[in-house]
Amino acid sequence: MKDLPKIALGAWAWGNDGTFGNDFPADSLKPIFEKAMEQGLNLWDTAYAYGMGTSEKVLAGFLKGLPRDSYFVSDKFTPQCADASSETAMKDMIEMQLGLMELDGFDIYWIHNVWDAPKWTEELAKYFEGKDNVPLLGVSNHNLAEIKQADEILKAHGLKLSAVQNHYSLINRSSEESGIIDYCKENDIHFFAYMVLEQGALSGKYDTAHPMPEGSARAEAYNPVLDKLEILNAELKKLADKYQVGMAQIPVAWAISKGTLPIIGVTKVDHVEDAVKAMNVSLTDDEIMELEKIADSLEINAIRFWEKEMK
Numbered sequence: 001m002k003d004l005p006k007i008a009l010g011a012w013a014w015g016n017d018g019t020f021g022n023d024f025p026a027d028s029l030k031p032i033f034e035k036a037m038e039q040g041l042n043l044w045d046t047a048y049a050y051g052m053g054t055s056e057k058v059l060a061g062f063l064k065g066l067p068r069d070s071y072f073v074s075d076k077f078t079p080q081c082a083d084a085s086s087e088t089a090m091k092d093m094i095e096m097q098l099g100l101m102e103l104d105g106f107d108i109y110w111i112h113n114v115w116d117a118p119k120w121t122e123e124l125a126k127y128f129e130g131k132d133n134v135p136l137l138g139v140s141n142h143n144l145a146e147i148k149q150a151d152e153i154l155k156a157h158g159l160k161l162s163a164v165q166n167h168y169s170l171i172n173r174s175s176e177e178s179g180i181i182d183y184c185k186e187n188d189i190h191f192f193a194y195m196v197l198e199q200g201a202l203s204g205k206y207d208t209a210h211p212m213p214e215g216s217a218r219a220e221a222y223n224p225v226l227d228k229l230e231i232l233n234a235e236l237k238k239l240a241d242k243y244q245v246g247m248a249q250i251p252v253a254w255a256i257s258k259g260t261l262p263i264i265g266v267t268k269v270d271h272v273e274d275a276v277k278a279m280n281v282s283l284t285d286d287e288i289m290e291l292e293k294i295a296d297s298l299e300i301n302a303i304r305f306w307e308k309e310m311k
């Protein structure tokens with residue numbers, strides 16, 4: 001497999017499922033996709049759960065006709081979307097998703113969350129055991145004990161856990177504090193950090209005077225703590241001014257400096273341009289420490305309804 005880029009792009013918002021409070025028609029997303037590919041950001045993270053196939057279909061439309069080795073597709077098995085009563089649930093789900101994506105195989109495939117995860121990881125292992133072109137296999141929203149268990153299950157079938165995908169941001173460092181990131185580094189496992197921008201709350205666009213779109217899931221999560229976030233955002237702004245970049249680039253640069261691979265949700269062309277620039281920002285150790293100190297002092301609970309603390 002080719003080397004992965006330093007940043008992945010996320011297509012959850014492309015599923016138009018009410019999380020973000022705006023609708024993104026495929027026409028408006030095409031220039032974003034094209035800009036990203038032109039800039040070498042070619043790793044796309046999606047899931048059937050993102051609009052029940054909507055995100056996957058939009059992405060498939062953009063990828064159609066491109067050389068298969070010019071991009072990576074990272075897709076997920078969401079246990080809640082599978083027919084648990086079927087003996088072929090894993091096969092059915094994977095093949096249905098490949099059909100939606102018009103692909104022969106994925107580059108990365110994840111167990112999306114811990115709902116009956118050992119059973120589904122076993123099914124995943126049985127499905128891929130002995131096959132050619134096995135994707136990188138990963139687990140998401142797993143704590144350290146669950147990650148080790150998944151690795152054991154895969155190993156028993158001659159496979160390997162190659163990736164972990166968890167929420168990781170300045171205001172949710174529990175994957176770091178619980179030793180998951182170190183474990184990944186020690187065991188040759190890619191750690192993908194999702195929601196590094198806290199769905200826009202750390203981009204500088206929102207504050208108490210400019211809350212997130214009313215009625216969206218992200219508004220519910222972040223609008224109540226915008227006053228606290230203003231304190232962290234003031235520090236992000238200071239660094240953005242120093243490095244002459246946009247504010248959103250600082251949390252992304254932070255995540256890269258911590259040895260993680262951030263997945264950035266992109267819904268505008270300039271989000272891609274910012275992500276590219278963020279790869280060239282090197283924060284100093286003191287700046288990282290100060291950012292983390294301020295973020296910790298706010299004591300924001302950023303754990304979302306599908307997550308848990310990674311103890």
Ligand SMILES: NC(=O)c1ccc[n+]([C@@H]2O[C@H](COP(=O)([O-])OP(=O)(O)OC[C@H]3O[C@@H](n4cnc5c(N)ncnc54)[C@H](OP(=O)(O)O)[C@@H]3O)[C@@H](O)[C@H]2O)c1
Pocket residue numbers: 009010011012013020045046112140141165193194195196197198199200201203205246248249263264265266267268270271272274275
């Ligand atoms: N495995 C899981 O359970 C899981 C869970 C969550 C996410 N993910 C993955 O991680 C990806 C990223 O998460 P996310 O999309 O939820 O959140 P995110 O990356 O933290 O935030 C994305 C939002 O931030 C804003 N933004 C992005 N770049 C910006 C920039 N340069 N300047 C200003 N604003 C910017 C945009 O919103 P506005 O412009 O509208 O403000 C965008 O929709 C998802 O798409 C998905 O692929 C996985």
